[in-house]
Amino acid sequence: MLAVWIDHARRLGAEALAFLLAADCPGCDSPGSLLCPDCADALIARPVRRTTPGGVQVWAAHEFDSVVARCIRRVKEDGQTLLVPPLGAALRAALPQELDGALFVPVPTSRAAFRRRGYRVPEVLLRAAGRSPCRMLASTGARTDQRSLGRAARARNVRGSMRVRHPLLGPAGAGAVVIVDDVVTTGATIDEAARVLRQAGHRVLGAVALAATPSRSEHGVNG
Ligand SMILES: [Zn+2]
Numbered sequence: 001m002l003a004v005w006i007d008h009a010r011r012l013g014a015e016a017l018a019f020l021l022a023a024d025c026p027g028c029d030s031p032g033s034l035l036c037p038d039c040a041d042a043l044i045a046r047p048v049r050r051t052t053p054g055g056v057q058v059w060a061a062h063e064f065d066s067v068v069a070r071c072i073r074r075v076k077e078d079g080q081t082l083l084v085p086p087l088g089a090a091l092r093a094a095l096p097q098e099l100d101g102a103l104f105v106p107v108p109t110s111r112a113a114f115r116r117r118g119y120r121v122p123e124v125l126l127r128a129a130g131r132s133p134c135r136m137l138a139s140t141g142a143r144t145d146q147r148s149l150g151r152a153a154r155a156r157n158v159r160g161s162m163r164v165r166h167p168l169l170g171p172a173g174a175g176a177v178v179i180v181d182d183v184v185t186t187g188a189t190i191d192e193a194a195r196v197l198r199q200a201g202h203r204v205l206g207a208v209a210l211a212a213t214p215s216r217s218e219h220g221v222n223g
Contacts, residue, residue: 026074026083027067035086042067043086045093050215052187053155056179056194056204060212061094064183068211072182076121088128091210095129102176102205104131107193108139108162121182125210133180137193138165154188162193164200179207 024031027039035043045061052058062068071087074080106122114120123133140163179193184207194204 026071026080028070034082039067039071040086043071043090045090047094048212048214050184050187050212052184052190052194052207054187054191054194056187056190057206058184058187058190058209058212059094059096059099059206060184060209061090062211064185064211064213069183072121072210075124076117076182079117081119081124084124084128087210088125088130091125091208092129092131095131095208099178099205099208102178103134103136104180104208105136105177105193105197106133106180107189108137110139111141122180125182126180134177136165136177137162137196151186151188154186155191158188158192162196164196164202175202176205177202178205181207181209182211184209184212 025033025036025039027042028036030036042065043062046063048060048063050058050060068087068090071083075083075087104126106120106126109120109122123135126133140161177197179190179197181189184190190207194207197204
């Protein structure tokens with residue numbers, strides 16, 4: 001345990017140093033600051049709600065605008081975990097009281113993504129938001145990269161991509177759960193998570209995310 005912690009601290013130190021040396025704002029690339037005042041301000045939660053095609057209520061800290069999108073990408077692709085605390089604070093501010101007492105279940109991270117990053121993005125965000133993740137969902141590995149896929153193809157691609165690891169985990173066996181993801185786009189991942197959790201007997205109260213793209217229905221046919 002100690003060895004793991006030391007390794008983590010060392011990695012964080014190297015990362016902090018690299019971050020300071022780079023010294024550009026991860027939100028807008030303006031030089032000379034870790035997170036410029038404008039971008040720090042842009043990360044303050046502006047909670048939005050939407051509903052997935054499958055009817056799951058999503059509470060998100062932000063619409064998927066450029067500063068938030070760039071910061072999440074830095075965490076996901078560039079390993080800039082120093083951005084996790086401000087992002088986690090935004091997520092925390094977006095958690096509604098009605099979800100208190102539920103188990104927070106992150107969508108699973110694929111083995112490949114975990115190997116590449118060394119951490120699970122929904123989990124680190126949730127921890128930074130002051131909640132403990134309940135790792136109840138596991139990836140089955142039956143899923144390909146879906147960034148280039150459209151809405152219908154994503155829904156097909158995600159089907160069967162996860163399973164419930166401990167069907168009876170929870171204070172009183174199956175219970176109320178909240179799905180956690182970093183970004184919600186089409187909602188296909190959330191809907192699949194909800195499907196397998198319900199199949200295992202859980203009550204899905206909704207989902208929380210750092211950012212969500214607006215629903216088409218909320219923003220007209222062109223949005
Ligand atoms: Zn900036």
